[in-house]
Each structure stands twice: as C-alpha cells, then as structure tokens.
Amino acid sequence: MKNLKLLKWILILAALGLFAILAARAYLAHRAAPLGPWHTHVPNELTAAELARSDWTGYLEVESAIFTELEMAVTRQLDPADRVPANRYFDGSPLYPGRFAQDWNRSFVLDPDGPPVGAVVLLHGLTDSPYSLRNIARRYREHGYVAVAIRLPGHGTVPGGLTVVDWEDWTAATQLAVREARRRAGPGTPLHLVGYSQGGALAMKYALDAIDDPDLPQAERIVLISPMIGITAFARFAGLLGLPAIFPAFANAAWIGVLPEFNPFKYNSFPVNAARQSSLLSRLLQRRLARAAQDGRLDALPPILTFQSIVDFTVSTRAIVDSLYARLPANGSELVLFDLNRSVKFGPLLHFGGDLDPARLLPAAPRAYRTTLVTNAEADRREVVARVIPAGETTERIDRLGLQYPSTVFSLSHVALPFPSNDPLYGLEPDEAEDFGIRLGALSLRGERGALIVGADMLIRMSSNPFFPYLLDRIEEGIDSSASGRSGIDRDRL
Template sequence: MLKWSVVIALVGGITLLAVRAFDAQRGPDLELWHTFVPHELSAAELDKADWKQFLAAEAQAFAEVRSEVTDKLGPEARIESNRYDANSPIYPGKFATDWNRSYVMQPEGKPVGAVVLLHGLTDSPYSLRHIARRYQEAGFVAVAARMPGHGTVPGGLTTVEWEQWTAATRLSVREAQRLVGPGAPLHVIGFSNGGALAMKYALEALGDKSLARPDRIVLIAPMIGITAMARFAGVMGWPALLPRFAKAAWLGLVPEFNPFKYNSFPVNGARQSSLVANRLQQEINAAVADGKMAQIAPVQTFQSVVDFTVSTRAIVDALYVNLPANGSELVLFDVNRNTKIGALMRANTDTVVTRLLPAAPRKFRATIITNESPRHAEVVERVTEAGATTEQVRPLGLLYPRQVFSLSHLALTFPMNDSLYGLQPDEPEEYGVNLGSMATRGERGTLIVSLDSLSRMSANPFFPYLIERIAEGFKGKGEGKAEGK
C-alpha cells in the first residue's frame, strides 16, 4: 500500500510540474529586465559595510541597469508604458527624487530620535515616504533602505536571499544609531514583508547585545504568517532548471508600468518571503518558550480585515496572542458596511471582525475602524482596552467612500492625495502616471494589464487617522502605547 502511495505521489508531482511548465510557456516572453540580475552586496558584505559603502554598491547596481537594460532596449520596448525606457514619462531616472533608492531624511536641528523604515516585497522605499516625512517633521531622523533585489529590475529578485534583507535591516539600524547617537528613541516600522523583517530584528535584538533594541515597533499589513501553498512556492520554479522552461521561474510576467514597484513576480521572491515568515514564527515561539518575549517593545499594527496578500488571522494567532501586556495595539480597518454593492460581497465578511479577535479581555488594545452603522458612511473608532471587556466609541470625522467596499494590502501607507496611488492626487503628473484615480471602465482586452490589478484599492481614506496614531508614539522612549482620547 505504501509503495502505491509513493508511486501515486510521484506521478502526481511530475504531472503538476509538467502542467506548470506548459502553462508558463504560454505567457509573455522574458525581457531584459527579467533576465538581467544587477550585483548586490551579500549578507556577509552588508554586515561589514557602512551606509556610505551600501549607497555606493546601490549606485553601481542602478548604473548596471542603465547600461545592461535601458541602453540595450529594442525598438519594441521603447514605449511610454515601460519604466525602463529613458524617454518614458515614468522612467524613475528623470524624477527629482528616485524613490527606488535608499534615503535618509534629516530633521532640522539635533534629532530627538531615529526611525528605520522597511518596505515590502517587490516594493521600494517610496511606499513609506509619507510616514518618514511625518517622523522628520517631529524631529526624528528617518532611514529607509532599499532591500536587495528591489528597485532595480524584477530579475534582481530571482537570485536574492532573505539573509540579505535581514543584513540590510541591521545595517539600517546601525546607520540610524550613528546619526542619532546613544540613548535616543529608536523606532522600527515595517510594511508587509518589511513588517516580518522589523519583527524579526526586534526578536534578534533580545538575544544579541550588539544590536540596538527598538523602543517601538510599528507594523503595517505585516507578513507574519504564510499559507500552506507559500511553503511550496519554490517547487513552482523547478521546471526553470531546464533553459527551455525559463519562464516557469516567474509567477507573473506583467508590463512594468509602475515606476516604484515591480509588476512581474518571480518564484524566488515568494519563496524568500515565505522563508522569512517561517523563520520569524520559529523565533516567536522560541522567545515565548524562554521568556524573552516579555522584553519585547510595544507593537502597534495596522491591518485591513480583508487582505489578499498576507494572513490577517496569523497576525492575531501567531503574534498578538504571544505578546506580553506591554501596551501593544492592533488596529483593524473593517470593510465598508455602507457600500451599495453589499449584496455582492461574500457572506463571511459580515462576521470577519468577530472571527478574527479572541474574546475580551485581551492583553492588547483592540481598535476597529468601522462604519457608525450600516446606514452611515461616517466611520468611528471602537476601542477595547487591554484587560477590559467594554468598548469605547469615538467618531473620527472621516468617511468610507461609497464606491470603495474595502481597503487592500496595498492601500494602507498612502494618503488619498498621493501622486502615484491617490484617488485625488495633488500632482497627478509628478511620476508620469497616476494609478489610483484611473477610470477603468471600457472594453476588455484594451489595456495592457488586467482590470483586476487596477481596481484594487491603492490609497487609504483613513490615512490621516493612521498617521495621527503613529504620531502619538513620538513622545519619547518606550511610549509606544497609544492612549485613548
């Protein structure tokens, strides 16, 4: 019986890989930006490097992209919708600031603290610039590193290793500490995969005295948990070991029309992200077992209750139930219960919040941003303090846009007036395209991308609330807990 089970499993696996190889062949051809891999510092090199050396290596990587991709494009690739065409309006090299690159924002006068900002997978430092500026205004120095494999060409993610990301995180903290000096508050903020890196760094610092411990951790849609499918992401790329099936190394080959984020997605990127999440879970469990979790800084997390990219449930079950009673808070953005397309929403969205949170009392503060009632677009803040069972309600003076049925993974870090992703951009031509306010009504097959990718919510109507709540932690060292108003 065992013999036949093994045979069936092998046949099934071979069949799956064959189907995967065949399916990949039907997609678009690989382009220069998929096949070229710029040089990046290894994890060992990053751990020895300082910020100046890091920036020099980064500049070299971008120079390689210019010479090996941009300057070698064929006529068919020299089009307005290609971010790698130097004549395209979305070519990042022509902007006043290329937000694909690492940056430091210095405040006026002596810094009162430092913040390290870690972006997500396929993303760039652009995604956290609004939060970085708010910290700068408050007197903090903000350090945002471009994670290896990002910002240049999607091909950079085909060979990157997660250890490079963790090493880049440590380097960023070293630079932040150098700029601010000893004794000043240190905050670490991570978005998506960057959230996993932020939490992982904080746990590493508990057991390594050479690493500065953060006084506050802010996570935005963090990749804490992984799905069963994600664990086997690397298998999807096995057919690519044969040159004929090179396209199988990609989960998606999409035109690169976004100046600050990859659209194409290699298998290795998904695999490395899943390895980070898996290692993080091991470290959380170890910290709980040996009692070190009691020393972790307060964690404040902002998360949409519906998220196609990360597991919202894992944030609760894998992280928050393991946190000590240290002033941590989970902020959940509910779906729009006033939307006029409610009849088209899945039935389980009605109870999504109650299914996510464990019963009160809890060790953490739970905040829900939701409609005042299903008849109102106005939203309120519903807060259950740590250790309490009663809920406090506060109007926010904000509205859920009627045409929006929920937030998305991509939306949380961008205000509605963001030039690239905002629904009401202040400067819609600043980056050559505005992806948030596009009217996507028309005939199918006309656009170079699917309507699904453009209909996903890209900005946060509650960003003023998010930034206000983050700013409450500017008071000083260790004051990560947000007080109710």
C-alpha cells in the same frame, strides 16, 4: 503489508501529481512570451556577509553602481518593441524613474532641521521600494527624528534582482540600516522600526534578534503595516514550481507572473524565488515567536502598533492575531483593524463570516493588547468610527473620526494602507504637484475586455487609504510618547 502497499500507491500518485504540475508549468512557460532584459538581468548586490561588514556609505556606493549598471545593461539595450511609454525602463517613457526630481526607488535619509531627538528605520515590502514609506518618514522628521529608509537588496531596480536574493540579505540590510540610524541619532535616543508588509516581518525578526544579541540596539517602538507574519500555503511550495527553469527553454517557469512594468516604484512581475524567500522568512519568524513565547522572552519586546485590513489577499490577518498578538505580554501593544465598508450599498455583495467577521477573528475580551476596529458608524452610513477596547478591559469605547468611506470603495487592501488619498501615484484624488507619469489610484475603469495591457483585477485593487490621517495620527502618538521614555526598556542599549 497492506499498509506498505497503500503507502507505495500514495507515493506513486504524489509523484505523478507532481510530474503533472511540473509538466504543465513547463508547457505554459514554453508558450509564454519571452522574458525582457529587466527579467534576466541580475544586479550585483551585496551579500549578507558583505552587508554585515559594510556601512551606509558603502551601501550607497554599491547602490549607485547598480543603477549605473542598470542604465547600461537594460535601458540602453532595449529592443525597439520595448521602447514604449508603458515600460518604466525606457528612458523616453513618462514612467522612467530617472526623469523624476527624486528617484524614490533608492535608499534615502531625511534629517530633521536640528539635532536628532531619535531615529526611525523604515522597511518596505516585497517587490516594493522606499517610496511606500516616504509619507511616514516625513512625519518622523517633523518630530525631530532622523528617518533612514533602506532599499532592500533585489528591489527598486529590476524584477530579475529577486530571482537570486536570499532572506538573509534582507535581515543583514535591516541591521545595516539600524547601525546608520543609531550613528546619526546618537546613543540614548529613541529608536523606532516601521515595517510595511515583508518589512514588518523584518522588523519583528530584528526585534527578536535584539533580544538574543545585546550588541543589537533594541527598538523602543515598532509600527507594523500589513505585516507579513503569515502568508498563503501556496508560497511554501512555490520553489517546486520553478524547477523546469533549469532548462533554458522553460526560463519563464522561474516566474509566477510576468507582466508589463508600468509602475515606476514597484515590480509587477513576480519570480518564484521571491515567494520562496518570503515563505522561508515568515515560517522562521513564526517559529521564533513561538519559541520566545515558550521561553518567556517576549517580555523584552517593545510595544507594537499594527495596522491591518480585515480583508487582505497577500498576508494572513489570522496569523497576525494568533501567531503574534496572542503571544504578546501586556506591554502597551495595539492592533488596529480596518473593516470592510459595511454600508447598505455594498452589504448584499460582501462576504460575511470567518475571518471577515471581527467578532470571530479576535479572541473574546479582555485581551492583553488594545484593539481598535475602524468601521462604519451605522450600516446605512459611510461615516466611520473607531471602536476601541483597551487592554485588560471588556467595555468598548466609540470615537468619531470625522472620516468617511468613499462611496465607490468596498474595502481597503494589503497595498493601500501606507498611502494617503492624495498620493500622486496611488491616491484616489492625487496631488498634481508631483507627476510620476501615471495616476494608478485614480483610474476609473470602464470599457471593453482586452483593451488594457493587464487584467482589470490588478487595477481595481484599492491602492490608497482614506483613513491615512488617522493612521498617521496614531503613529504620531507613539513618537510623542517616546520623548518621555518608557519603563521596561533598557535605555543603555538604545
């Protein structure tokens, strides 16, 4: 009887707590600024079932229609107050993607000069666009690969597109891109998957699906960049936060963040549904990995090369180690970790211990996979080295990279890894040959509070990778190795 009473009170308190949270969400939503048309407009994307029946040409036709629809329903309907330079949807803004020589929000294909020797499918991250992987796509093209970079449903248009999308739509789009890559490169040629952030989760989901479905061509190599193998516990319950939005007066409750849209190739606003779908995908992926490992089917996976910052506010570095790499067979996979800048200049201000300590993050060697830590050569030097422990060994090798940590940078970040330092939008030293209306990575913030349209914390996040040449070289090694094939892969299925 006492246990029943205790349970009753626990349920009552839980219900009251949930009510208080939802009431607070409703109150804040009611007081928030009204949503813009880029929040309320929902593009007419293909569903997962329609994507399964479509091809690349059909997808591009729908995509083109979406951007025409966007012009009519959003850009031409803006209120005078929204026609400002900081709004990417204002056609008079320097940020307006329609004014660029190429709108990198759209899906693209890079064909090599001659017949393709292989194909790569590139999958961008949540709220992102194909822009984020264009530099890697170009390197693949230089090596004779055809590069297929798809704009995933809900992305590249308006943030409102993420309010209704399902993770199944993203997986169906991934399969469509693979079908096109295989069609262009032809049978018997290598297939690579490159996934950034949530695109990494989609690449791994596809690879697991290909183990179970012989009709899906399996990749010969997978490259993951800041992959979304695990995310924060908050996203698991994010769907509850959007409940007040069923009432029109509390429509803002469907959004975790509503911010000015000044980035031409990435959303700043973030809907609840996006967090919920990424959580569903991440949790499904972890269950699939665990089940496949238990059944001994991970031996069919290709080698996986992962690049990850030790410190990552968006995805869990621990999950990459424990949920993915701890389960992989000895198949030539590698985990590359970018350390904090542990020079004397930042030393006293850095967090230490826990997952920020590589020695505690990684299991003791020997490991079934190769590990590389890109870190300071010495505590008082900005020069970085690669500390490498090959798979199955315990002895560390140190490689000098000829690179340095910038003096003002204390760490990389989730969003930094796929962008070189000279990226025209995100780079610390942007290339002026291209102009996207703003140099986000080169902003040096000094001033008074309240002068900026967004919080300074959003702009100080590291947005480019000073070690990108190393990342690109390591990817290139995998491109070259595919030319001679790899044992253990059924090439008839490629």
